[in-house]
Amino acid sequence: MEISAEILNEVRLFANSVVLGAGLTFLYDGWLICRKVFKHNNFWISLEDLSFWFFTAVVVFLALREQNNGVLRWFLIMGAGVGMLLYKNSVSRFYVKWFGDMILHIVVYIKRMAYFVFKPVRIAKNNVKSGFFKANNGIKKVTIILKNKLTVCIKWFTIALCKHNGQNGDLHNEEDF
DSSP states (O other), X not given: OOXXXXXXXXXXXXXXXXXXXXXXXXXXXXXXXXXXXXXXXXHHHHHHHHHHHHHHHHHHHHHHHHHHTTOOOHHHHHHHHHHHHHHIIIIIHHIIIIIHHHHHHHHHHHHHHHHHHTHHHHHHHHHHHHHHHHHHHHXXXXXXXXXXXXXXXXXXXXXXXXXXXXXXXOSSOGGGX
């Protein structure tokens, strides 16, 4: 008994849709791992999901157009769903947990190394910064002292002029007018 070429083509389409569903779920697990490693707020999570589903729609459309001349059949959707369920119930849990933990440990290790490597830079920056603050405070103190001295000098100069020009404190003599 021989199977017709049309039935073999339908089985191939179904198998491709199962693989496509598993592959798309695998990609989504990659998004989940990124979220586990780098914390996001709800806005970025929503934006990532929207971009992922847009990408998924384009991939499914292109796959349908290439393999089945763009004809959407229910068994293809069911095949993608079966592929998603098979992947989610078999590999996904371990992949997200182990691979996510591994990447998280690598990122933490890199952060610790960067902290250690850049510690002298941070210390120098803090010393320079505190030096600028100390210098700035010193400049402010010197400015206040000089302003007070200048104010005293101006008062002495004004008093000296008033004594020299007349008794009533006028800076001009009446003879000048």
